Amino acid sequence: MTTLAVDCMGGDFGPAVTLPACRRLLDKRPDVRLLLVGQQDLLASFQHPRAEIVHAAEVVAMDDPVEVAMRHKKQSSMRLTLEQVKNGRAQAAVSAGNTGALMAIARYLLKTLDGIERPAIAYPLPNVKGGATTVLDLGANVDCTEHHLLQFAVLGSALDAALKSRDNPSVGLLNVGSEAIKGSEMIKRAGELLRQAGQSSVINFYGNVEGNDIFKGTTDIVVCDGFVGNVTLKATEGLASMVSTLLKQEFSRNLLTKAAALVALPVLNAFKRRVDPRRHNGAALLGLRGLVFKSHGSADAMAFEYALGRALDAADNQLLDKIQRRVQQASALF
Amino acid sequence: MTTLAVDCMGGDFGPAVTLPACRRLLDKRPDVRLLLVGQQDLLASFQHPRAEIVHAAEVVAMDDPVEVAMRHKKQSSMRLTLEQVKNGRAQAAVSAGNTGALMAIARYLLKTLDGIERPAIAYPLPNVKGGATTVLDLGANVDCTEHHLLQFAVLGSALDAALKSRDNPSVGLLNVGSEAIKGSEMIKRAGELLRQAGQSSVINFYGNVEGNDIFKGTTDIVVCDGFVGNVTLKATEGLASMVSTLLKQEFSRNLLTKAAALVALPVLNAFKRRVDPRRHNGAALLGLRGLVFKSHGSADAMAFEYALGRALDAADNQLLDKIQRRVQQASALF
Numbered sequence: 001m002t003t004l005a006v007d008c009m010g011g012d013f014g015p016a017v018t019l020p021a022c023r024r025l026l027d028k029r030p031d032v033r034l035l036l037v038g039q040q041d042l043l044a045s046f047q048h049p050r051a052e053i054v055h056a057a058e059v060v061a062m063d064d065p066v067e068v069a070m071r072h073k074k075q076s077s078m079r080l081t082l083e084q085v086k087n088g089r090a091q092a093a094v095s096a097g098n099t100g101a102l103m104a105i106a107r108y109l110l111k112t113l114d115g116i117e118r119p120a121i122a123y124p125l126p127n128v129k130g131g132a133t134t135v136l137d138l139g140a141n142v143d144c145t146e147h148h149l150l151q152f153a154v155l156g157s158a159l160d161a162a163l164k165s166r167d168n169p170s171v172g173l174l175n176v177g178s179e180a181i182k183g184s185e186m187i188k189r190a191g192e193l194l195r196q197a198g199q200s201s202v203i204n205f206y207g208n209v210e211g212n213d214i215f216k217g218t219t220d221i222v223v224c225d226g227f228v229g230n231v232t233l234k235a236t237e238g239l240a241s242m243v244s245t246l247l248k249q250e251f252s253r254n255l256l257t258k259a260a261a262l263v264a265l266p267v268l269n270a271f272k273r274r275v276d277p278r279r280h281n282g283a284a285l286l287g288l289r290g291l292v293f294k295s296h297g298s299a300d301a302m303a304f305e306y307a308l309g310r311a312l313d314a315a316d317n318q319l320l321d322k323i324q325r326r327v328q329q330a331s332a333l334f
Numbered sequence: 335m336t337t338l339a340v341d342c343m344g345g346d347f348g349p350a351v352t353l354p355a356c357r358r359l360l361d362k363r364p365d366v367r368l369l370l371v372g373q374q375d376l377l378a379s380f381q382h383p384r385a386e387i388v389h390a391a392e393v394v395a396m397d398d399p400v401e402v403a404m405r406h407k408k409q410s411s412m413r414l415t416l417e418q419v420k421n422g423r424a425q426a427a428v429s430a431g432n433t434g435a436l437m438a439i440a441r442y443l444l445k446t447l448d449g450i451e452r453p454a455i456a457y458p459l460p461n462v463k464g465g466a467t468t469v470l471d472l473g474a475n476v477d478c479t480e481h482h483l484l485q486f487a488v489l490g491s492a493l494d495a496a497l498k499s500r501d502n503p504s505v506g507l508l509n510v511g512s513e514a515i516k517g518s519e520m521i522k523r524a525g526e527l528l529r530q531a532g533q534s535s536v537i538n539f540y541g542n543v544e545g546n547d548i549f550k551g552t553t554d555i556v557v558c559d560g561f562v563g564n565v566t567l568k569a570t571e572g573l574a575s576m577v578s579t580l581l582k583q584e585f586s587r588n589l590l591t592k593a594a595a596l597v598a599l600p601v602l603n604a605f606k607r608r609v610d611p612r613r614h615n616g617a618a619l620l621g622l623r624g625l626v627f628k629s630h631g632s633a634d635a636m637a638f639e640y641a642l643g644r645a646l647d648a649a650d651n652q653l654l655d656k657i658q659r660r661v662q663q664a665s666a667l668f
Contacts, residue, residue: 128576139510142518176473176564184476184561211565212572227518228565230510231545231558235566236573238546242462243577243609250605257601264598267591271584275577 011096127217172209282307339418345430403435461551506543616641
């Protein structure tokens with residue numbers, strides 16, 4: 001039996017999304033218990049033999065500054081969710097709340113692993129091969145050194161090994177060209193360090209990759225600093241949203257195009273399913289002494305259920321042990 | 335009469351693409367003269383009263399290292415094309431050749447403008463408003479300071495003012511959040527400097543923007559360092575290519591989906607026209623003492639004609655004067 005702690009108040013929709021997702025997960029997976037953290041009166045209607053409600057009087061708002069969440073909301077559902085992992089009552093925590101606050105509180109409560117200076121956020125982006133490329137860091141660390149990037153490579157490798165059952169996932173360094181001489185000064189040093197780590201089999205280093213390789217699925221993992229990762233993620237979200245808006249506009253232009261839309265709908269839906277970001281929801285906060293997953297704030301119940309599923313898979317596949325072993329192997333290079 | 339110098343040998347296809355594009359531009363625009371630079375025997379068949387062939391014995395290959403292009407190919411079509419601008423025979427140069435070599439030779443031959451430390455590459459990306467957002471730098475400068483970013487903001491403002499007839503185009507600073515406290519240390523300093531420039535009306539500074547704002551068209555111009563710009567551009571190209579591949583796969587799955595494709599084709603084509611990157615082909619190399627435009631290497635004749643058109647518009651709208659005036663206004667802040 002694996003227990004997950006769920007911040008039921010986080011995200012744009014709170015219990016309206018998180019509770020139905022929890023219900024579906026419990027129905028599908030008889031091996032899971034849930035600690036539902038949030039305001040008692042809002043959660044009380046949820047009854048299930050494998051669910052327990054943990055009352056939290058406060059809620060971290062999506063736009064709360066990190067300091068407010070940290071210092072003035074010590075009874076928040078986010079914090080109490082993370083405390084379930086800290087005190088060993090749950091094997092992983094899931095929240096759709098404010099990313100900055102979640103990372104800060106997780107870091108404060110759980111602490112980072114020995115050898116890890118900074119936790120990272122790893123996010124799976126769909127690729128043309130039908131899988132997902134794990135990209136990190138996606139925003140936790142905007143100023144990075146080459147040692148941070150090596151730590152991200154090790155953390156990402158452990159994540160992929162646990163979630164994709166891939167023993168030796170390949171790691172690409174995000175750069176402006178494939179040749180080793182390319183890139184900023186920091187990126188060149190990172191390339192050197194990652195090559196050393198590859199030679200000593202700490203990671204399976206592929207070499208430099210470029211922005212388009214994320215969607216080609218050239219490597220299992222792509223590492224970058226959090227500034228580049230965040231901008232890239234949001235730019236691709238922006239492009240995807242533009243494509244969707246313009247397709248809808250064209251298909252609703254007149255009666256003829258609306259008829260065409262009806263005919264094309266099953267195909268367009270099949271396409272949408274293949275790139276549906278909800279199927280990849282659930283970013284991992286890596287490098288902490290505990291498993292924490294972050295759902296997209298705008299997730300619907302299906303997307304939130306995927307995030308719960310990823311947290312469960314991570315716990316069931318001993319992600320934390322795998323990370324600790326890999327970090328130890330790599331520690332000479334850190 | 336405006337004269338453009340055209341590197342007819344550059345790009346993946348050389349004269350097979352560049353010559354038809356030149357022919358079409360000459361047919362449409364009676365006010366333009368072209369200097370066609372390349373190997374005489376390959377260009378000799380092109381006859382037009384407003385075209386003149388300039389023989390160049392060598393060609394810079396798409397994969398030539400910058401040093402080879404600079405030192406060992408002094409008679410390359412790329413270099414001779416730029417020399418037409420340097421010696422005043424042409425008002426702008428266009429090449430689809432190797433970007434690194436083009437920038438290096440352009441910088442060596444033409445020099446940068448007073449007050450500009452580094453030229454930048456500005457590229458228009460289509461936005462959901464139906465226009466294009468000018469993004470710079472897209473790869474010329476991987477290590478930047480806040481002063482470089484201010485210079486890019488000034489250069490981009492002059493470009494938009496010239497090409498979009500917009501007096502006071504808005505500038506966004508690409509960042510990981512909209513608040514001024516967000517970002518790396520360099521980006522925070524850049525934000526401070528750009529705000530100062532906005533207060534003294536050197537630019538029309540909007541504030542921070544995020545990756546998705548590029549495609550929303552939140553601002554006319556988005557500035558970033560060349561590392562972030564290059565990765566973002568290639569990531570969005572990769573996503574666009576994935577979307578196109580998966581759509582084609584779904585529509586060609588079976589007889590039924592192929593029939594749906596036939597019905598949907600006019601709509602899909604209308605959609606494609608709206609996001610067609612060929613209509614925005616032609617990156618500007620800004621900050622030099624001469625106008626240079628770079629076509630995508632894989633451009634077809636239609637795309638290359640757009641690049642020629644942008645160079646022509648830039649020359650006709652006195653882009654170089656506009657840049658010089660703006661750089662002078664801003665020089666106190668550089």
